[in-house]
Amino acid sequence: MTSTVRRAGAFALVGALSLAVPLMDRLFSRPVATVAAGAPFLAIAAVALALSDDSAIFELFARPGDRRDGRLYGLAGFALAIAVLSAFGTYAGLSIPAFVASVIVLSGGNLAAHAARDRGVEPFGAMTAFVAGSLLAGTGGYLAAAAILNHPTALPRVVFLAATGALIGALVRSMLFERDDPVVLLAISLLLWLFADLSIAVSATGITAALAVTIALGYVSYALETASIPGMLTGVLLSLLTLVVGDVGWFAMLITFFGLGGLSAKLRYDRKVKRGIAEPNEGARGSGNVLANSVVALFAVIAHAASPRMGAVPEGLFLFVFSGAVAAAMSDTLSSEIGGLYDDPRLITTFEVVEPGTDGGVTWQGELAGLSGAALIAGIGAVAFDLGAVGIGVVVAAGLVGMTVDSVLGATVEGGFVGNQGVNFLATLVAGLAAGVLAITTGTIAV
Structure with a gap:
């Protein structure tokens, strides 16, 4: 066993101590439990900072940077993050099993990833090991914490939470420095607390099918090089x-965008390279691009799950927000990737001819491709949800609004205070809002 695997195992043991938090919550009243929950980890952090750099424990936990500095800053940061989050969660009455799962997702996943690397596994394989190890460890941690608290649990829901934590952990680690445990732990905890608080029905068949489908699609997207590892993780999450939170119809719209959007980036890639308009990394989209185009849709999914608590929200509102945002993302992607192959684009604000690839430049071929993309998303929505003629028109119109906003912003503000990903986000946001407003004003959904 190499030193890196031993170190990961030692961190996993520290993470396992989070099981003391539900015990404290069960034994003491909330004010006392809040203090008691974080105390052991504050003690670990203090010891980590006080240890001599020639001790055996220092050698066990030390990372390269710790050896340079002569202090176990990595262990201290990990323990402090657990202490703060455990105290906050206990005080606020948030799900303690979800918190324990968050800690063990991270520490168990790290151990699995280091063990895979120790055997010479490539980065994709190590990432897969992290997700698999996190899923198993998080499921076990949640069930153990729930057992200590005598909380009823449904295994499919626990697996869903653990899988969500595993994917967000892998994503944040791939986007940031992978040893930045406090940031990764914060991201996992906040997301799991959110979903633990929502009334999401998860069946055994549903979570099994969802995991199988998304993992298969993630592997295909990576194998076909339509997404980088972070981009693939974002898409899978x-x-x-x-x-799980929406249903098959919502997923069909999203996966259509991911699939066709990724393939369109590779369409006549050599020609795009010569024109200077090609996506980097052979057209493989990164996490920033995927998130910029999908974060509004993700918000709509979560808001849909929370909508039973929002009595004044019209039923079906967030479905149209989701559909409009995805239609805009599809419309803009196809118009850019296909329209960029044609000559003599015109700037959308002045209609003067500009060079291919100029921000805000449009061609009639690209506009037609964008219209087709929006219509495709609307058609899927019509089949899945029986939107009706007016509903289809709402989604198509929202997609075109988003595509146009993207072009206008590209011609006016992109490259200054707003980058390409920011423009994509704003375009999908406007499209989602437009779809919601149009659905209400046209009477497509009842207020």
Whole structure:
């Protein structure tokens, strides 16, 4: 066993101590439990900072940077993050099993990833090991904490939460420095607390099918190089949430965008390279691009799950927000990737001819491709949800609004205070809002 695996195992043991938090919550009243929950980890952090750099414990936990500094900052940061989050969660009455799962998802996943690397596994394989190890460890941690608290549990729901935590952990680690445990732990905890608080019905068949479908699609997207590892993880996470929190119809719209959007980036890639308009990394989309185009849709899915608590929200509102945002993302992607292959684009604000690839430049071929993309998403929505003629028109119109907003922003503000990903986000946001407003004003959904 190498030192990196031993170190990961030691961190996993520290993470397992989070099981003391539900015990404290069960034994003491909330004010006392709040203090008691974080105390052991504050003690670990203090010891970590006080240890001599020639001790055996220092050698066990030390990362390369710790050896340079002569202090166990990695262990101290990990323990402090657990202490703060455990105290906050206990005080606020948030799900303690979800918190324990968050800690063990991270520490168990790290151990699995290091063990895979120790055997010479490539980065994709190590990431897969992290997700698999996190899923198993998080499920076990949640069930153990729930047992200590005598809380009823449904295994499919626990697996869903653990899988969500595993994917968000892998994503944040791939986007940031993977040893930044406090940031990763914060991201996992906040998301799991959110979903633990929502009334999401998860069946054994549903979570099994959702995991199988999303994992298969993630592997295909990576194998076909339509997405980088972070981009693939983002797509898998969004697909899982859409399948479980929404349903198959929501997922069908999202996966159509992911699939066709990714393939369109590779369409005549060599020609795009010569024109200077090609996506980097052979057209593989990264997490920033995927998130910028999908975060509004993700919000709509989560808001749909929370809508039973929002008595004044019209039924079906967030379905149209979701559909409009996805239609805009599809419309803009196809118009850019296909329209960029044609000559003599015109700037949308002045209609003067500009060079291919100029921000805000449009061609009639690209506009037609964008219209087709929006119509495709609307058609899927019509089949899945029986939107009706007016509903289809609402989704198509929202998609075109988003595509146009993207072009206008590209011609006016992109490259200054707003980058390409920011423009994509704003365009999908406007499209989602437009779809919601149009659905209400046209009477497509009842107020």
